[in-house]
Amino acid sequence: MSTTESSSLYEHLDQMSAREILENMNQEDAKVHAAVALAIPAVEKLVEGTVERMKKGGRLFYIGAGTSGRLGILDASEIPPTYGVEGKVIGLIAGGDRAIRKAVEAAEDHEQQAWEDLKAFDINENDVLVGIAASGRTPYVLGGIAKARENGLLTAGITCNAGSKLSQAVEIPIEAVVGPEFVTGSTRMKAGTAQKLLLNMISTTCMIRMGRVKGNRMVDMQLTNEKLVDRGTKMIMEATGLEYGKAEALLLAHGSVRKAVAAHFSK
Template sequence: MGFNKITEQDSNYNQLETMGVSELLSHINHEDKTVPLAVEKALPQIEALITVIVEKLKNGGRLFYMGAGTSGRLGILDASECPPTFGVSSNLVIGLIAGGDKAIRNAVEFAEDSLTQGWEDLKKHSISNKDVVVGIAASGTTPYVISALKTCNENGIITGCITSNHNSPLSKTAQFPIEVIVGPEFVTGSSRMKAGTAQKLVLNMISTTTMIQLGRIKGNKMVDMQLSNNKLVDRGVRMIMTELNLTEEKAKELLHTYKNVRSAIKHFKNEN
């Protein structure tokens, strides 16, 4: 492969089948504790990518995540949580997975090996140089992702990536690579474990920091969240009560009228 694939290296543990539940849990937990420290080392890379994402989204662009298997699913998860959390359009952050939506639940054989499908999937969304595409692949060798990013580069589209191997083909392709080196997995090669956890942490950072920079949080509150269930409605009422020093009844009335925490607070302040 021309580079050292740490994600495929032998586990630091052996004879796993001889271990009891307690011992297995202890060892997995020990490995998991190392992940945030690996992410910390990549903070400058993460910052560089987020800075360009914010700039593009402020100018009408969109953020695409793309990956295969676990990586693709984690991208879709992060993208799907942006509208309810931050009140943005479902077209602002878009997750793509090799093999299409059916691959979210079931593995699609050899989908990740396609050299053309990634770009085809992006074209369905009328990808342009206003957008940013972030490829996610623990190995850094997924053809579906790498080939799509190469074509993005050729078309003047900003590219980033999240991977867990140094100097992988994906890192060399992406303009803004993020390398979180978590070491060998507890079960050899099972990158849904530490590498997947690292991807989730980085994706949380990307979407949350971007949305804060875009003004979708007030103080520390999700004032633009979608009020899609009773828990979130109750949270919204409490936000309004605290911000405006109102009774629960009045806060409920405002939220019912304006359907949005930010709007309720803004209108009340304007009228008083």
């Protein structure tokens, strides 16, 4: 039996107090970081390969079903507002966009559908495909990975089972073996947390290496609300010594911290 389907280490959850449930869940969650740390060398290899391809115009695609697919879409959707980059990180889920909110029956079992979904983006050998599947055996993901390798893409897989079909199918297997879930088989818990941490690491490191962070600041973030305008204004104040009103005006005139600072010092 796979690790993700193994029986919980805890019996009689329904007889526990709320405090016991919470403390035991927290004890299990503490195991996630150690499992993710072991995967860093594989993540590094993926980041290096992805950045190399992004510099040639390539993109990073995530595919998954259920929780795994939703996590990929979540990570991809945060890249444009955070780093000002459109269309470089793309998440796809089995069953299409309607599956983001509601399960689509048997969508993950269609082995050929992922490649059909990817072809809509004119996917090519400069792109990178990361399959996300806690179990490591989701047909939608495995089918997409197989076709991607046939077509010369760099492939990686994020899974929570050692030696899974997904790990065997990709060039870069990323395994975070977090152990049995607190609720048996509920991989939205520890497995989902591990996947989220790994996706954060992958996309953030890629964006930093692509020059989208200066120092520790998101200098290309989109100014989509007052909080972000205020944050960007203070970044400009720090970089230029301008007072708040002038820094804000400069930011709004140029649309990003990077452009505003460059404009100030080009005078």
